[in-house]
Amino acid sequence: MSSSSVTNPSATDETLRAQIFQRLHPRVYLERFIAEKIRPDGRTFDEWRNVSVNVGSISTADGSALVRMGDTTIVCGVKAEIAEPELDRPEQGFLVPNIDLPAICSPKFKPGPPTEEAQVLSDRLNEALVASGALSLSSLCIHPGKAVWTLYVDCTCINYDGNAFDAALLAMLSALRNTTLPKATYNEETGRTTCSRKTRLPVQLSRNFASTSFGVLDTSYVLSDPTAFEEPLMDVTLTVIVDDRGELISTTESGGAISEDTLLRCIDRAKERTLQLKD
Secondary structure, rough: HHHOOOOOHHHHHHHHHHHHHHHHHHHHHHHHHHHHOOOOOOOOOOOOOOEEEEEEOOOOEEEEEEEEEEEEEEEEEEEEEEOOOOOOOOOOEEEEEEEEHHHHOOOOOOOOOOOOOHHHHHHHHHHHHHHHOOOOOHHHHHEEOOEEEEEEEEEEEEEEEOOOHHHHHHHHHHHHHEEEEEEEEEEEEOOOEEEEEEEEOOOOOOOEEEEEEEEEOOOOOEOOOOOOOOOOHOOEEEEEEEEEOOOOOOOOEEEEOOOHHHHHHHHHHHHHHHHHOOO
């Protein structure tokens, strides 16, 4: 028998044993990598995954974006509809963000109604967009008290490998920057709003910002941009949102508390990351 037809199973067996150990003892598996100052995917603690953004790929939407953050892939489309404003806010339109985590994106999600994780993410995304003040709801007014724009900003996760919040927020902001609305006019005599078929106006965002998420392990190890394997093993997760001028918009912690030094270090890293994403 020729040597080319004989396969050495040792490499395959080692890989299989590692995969089994990872499933049975995920925390120990991760800690062994951390002890060597590296992560299971080969990144250093401070290293981010590659990010790509493609806008305008959905022709049926008023604005769209496709974001890849490592293996996490999210597509976002913006659809605009005309509605009546609220009585106490006659000059403000509506911004309605939403994210869907379907079963096709990861085995952790099951078919059926939106998961609790998707609902929490949608609420966090809405809070981030509101807190930033990047889009003035008054700019969505067509006629005070009569007609305003409602922007439905819908994200769908195509492939989930952790840190969906950062990827979804980037997708939403990119889609909004890509959004144009038909020039609309309200006729007070007929009570109707007409839209131009030729003239479209871009949505104006007054602030450029990004979110940056971290996982903290054993109070001392801070991992940037955690993957789906790393996320559930973290003791604390932290999300920092800053704009491209270095101004802090918000911080969100879950799972516990972190030291002030760790928080300040993460904020500094978030500022650097925001400038990288801007470029």
